Amino acid sequence: MRLLQGDCRELLPGIIKETERPVIVTDPPFNVGYHYDTYGDRMDETEYYGMLAGLLRLAPAVVIHYPEALHRLSIAAGQAPERVVSWVYPSNTRRQHRDIAFYGVAPDFTRVRQPYRNPGDMRVRELARRTGGAALYDWWEVDQVKNVSREKTAHPCQMPVEVMERVVGVLPDGVTVIDPFMGSGTTGVACVRRGVDFIGIELDPAYHRIAERRIGEESCLIGS
Numbered sequence: 001m002r003l004l005q006g007d008c009r010e011l012l013p014g015i016i017k018e019t020e021r022p023v024i025v026t027d028p029p030f031n032v033g034y035h036y037d038t039y040g041d042r043m044d045e046t047e048y049y050g051m052l053a054g055l056l057r058l059a060p061a062v063v064i065h066y067p068e069a070l071h072r073l074s075i076a077a078g079q080a081p082e083r084v085v086s087w088v089y090p091s092n093t094r095r096q097h098r099d100i101a102f103y104g105v106a107p108d109f110t111r112v113r114q115p116y117r118n119p120g121d122m123r124v125r126e127l128a129r130r131t132g133g134a135a136l137y138d139w140w141e142v143d144q145v146k147n148v149s150r151e152k153t154a155h156p157c158q159m160p161v162e163v164m165e166r167v168v169g170v171l172p173d174g175v176t177v178i179d180p181f182m183g184s185g186t187t188g189v190a191c192v193r194r195g196v197d198f199i200g201i202e203l204d205p206a207y208h209r210i211a212e213r214r215i216g217e218e219s220c221l222i223g224s
């Protein structure tokens with residue numbers, strides 16, 4: 001685990017060069033004027049999509065964003081994703097889902113299991129006993145992290161660990177996951193749980209400290 005504090009635009013190219021089998025996994029800032037402590041979240045659109053497309057030129061990447069933003073990213077990068085999953089989070093807001101696009105790396109959904117849809121059916125019960133559950137579907141219903149959630153930190157837009165665990169879990173063996181917009185370190189926590197090597201970069205010193213604490217605590221839990 002390496003957790004760096006700084007600007008990923010400067011740090012990432014060097015890190016990618018010295019890492020074997022890197023896969024970028026990230027929930028980047030959405031460029032919507034979100035209220036982060038340090039980062040303004042309002043870049044010129046061309047510069048913003050140029051920055052994200054630059055990630056895809058460096059390494060295979062899994063990017064979480066609004067569907068239309070991922071379409072724009074694919075156009076900017078000249079690259080179509082291998083697969084796209086919808087993360088659905090029923091809420092009272094206008095937005096009810098984000099998409100997760102796998103660029104240059106194909107997810108294997110059989111690596112993570114979930115309950116079958118009709119567990120009462122006798123044949124399904126037998127199937128569940130033999131397989132441990134259904135291979136992940138490409139539509140994940142997981143609640144957002146709310147202010148009252150147990151895992152909530154002072155970071156304003158945390159991803160649920162469950163979503164990141166699924167993303168990390170369907171990647172091939174032996175990769176190193178790199179999150180250049182680490183925030184509170186959720187991707188790192190998921191990597192600790194899945195036993196995957198992780199490198200994170202975060203601009204904001206306070207968020208970086210939160211990530212260090214969370215990932216450190218998770219490592220202790222797993223190690224104990």
Ligand SMILES: C[S@@+](CC[C@H](N)C(=O)[O-])C[C@H]1O[C@@H](n2cnc3c(N)ncnc32)[C@H](O)[C@@H]1O
Nearest residue numbers: 007008027028029158159181183184186202203
């Ligand atoms: C959407 S948040 C990530 C949240 C994270 N997935 C979590 O669960 O906590 C995006 C993060 O990117 C950081 N950020 C913005 N620009 C950055 C840059 N150039 N280099 C590194 N981090 C940056 C912001 O400070 C913010 O914490």
